[in-house]
Amino acid sequence: MDNGGVTTGGPVAIRKRTLHDQVADGIRDLIIEGYLEPGSRIDETRLIEQLEVSRTPFREALRTLAAEGLVIIRPSRGAVVRKLTAQDVFSMLEVLAHLEKLAGNLTCERASDEEIEALLSLHREMLALYEKRERLAYYKLNQDFHTMLSELSGNETLQEMQRNIQARLKRIRFMGNRKPEYWAAAVDEHEKMAECLSRRDGPALGDIMAGHLMNTWNRVKNSV
Known part of the structure; x- marks a missing residue:
């Protein structure tokens, strides 16, 4: 999966990583490294193409990141990267x-x-x-x-x-x-x-x- 040139690392997981996990990891890395800036709107169309996935696992991944507090999902208005004060x-x-x-x-x-x-x-x-x-x-x-x-x-x-x-x-x-x-x-x-x-x-x-x-x-x- 292409994640925009972001180099990933860390130990290899014992359990098999699902597509949902991979998409969440890719978006999370983009947030962590600042490619998706705090307060910015998440461009679903662009990222779906970049990550080469369908809309369903992408939106599932966004819900995971929302639960982690990294993004905010706004009904009918899309998602934004959470900006902390x-x-x-x-x-x-x-x-x-x-x-x-x-x-x-x-x-x-x-x-x-x-x-x-x-x-x-x-x-x-x-x-x-x-x-x-x-x-x-x-x-x-x-x-x-x-x-x-x-x-x-x-x-x-x-x-x-x-x-x-x-x-x-x-x-x-x-x-x-x-x-x-x-x-x-x-x-x-x-x-x-x-x-x-x-x-x-x-x-x-x-x-x-x-x-x-x-x-x-x-x-x-x-x-x-």
């Missing part, structure tokens, strides 16, 4: 910082050695992509890292809240690495997370994760 972004990052601080503490307490190693393996894959400067692929693995860490907390309420907020901040989190110095700083923070995971230091990991989220705000606040 600076206050929206700050509020969500503030809550996400506390959620991931708790997730870091709980994961160090509850995860098995094999699960901790899986997280560290994902971290090493991220570093390899950083060395190759594959930004979108790195970003997707980064999202997987934060999702996995949340899942290993063993707290379903935390997981649900983390997933919902993370989905709405996809474009914002990608923007946080737009400058080389921002990306390097974020990678350094992830190195510190890995060190804390290795020694199961939950309080230290939680503090670093909370700081990591609020540092994202400092990197994007002038661009929202």
Whole structure:
């Protein structure tokens, strides 16, 4: 499927990806990378041709992205890319910082050695992509890292809240690495997370994760 020249990345999914999944991924990537700008109307005809799909899976994909908070579907007027205000972004990052601080503490307490190693393996894959400067692929693995860490907390309420907020901040989190110095700083923070995971230091990991989220705000606040 042609997705407008956008390079995709991330781990290969175990389950078979449906056409709906592929279309949603393609549109999501266009939003994340800024090809579809916040507040802009989604040109269905053009994108259907570009993605080489029919209208039904395209509209199903839009409904998925609307549920994630990335687009707004307006009856009889089409869909637009959701535009977040600076206050929206700050509020969500503030809550996400506390959620991931708790997730870091709980994961160090509850995860098995094999699960901790899986997280560290994902971290090493991220570093390899950083060395190759594959930004979108790195970003997707980064999202997987934060999702996995949340899942290993063993707290379903935390997981649900983390997933919902993370989905709405996809474009914002990608923007946080737009400058080389921002990306390097974020990678350094992830190195510190890995060190804390290795020694199961939950309080230290939680503090670093909370700081990591609020540092994202400092990197994007002038661009929202």
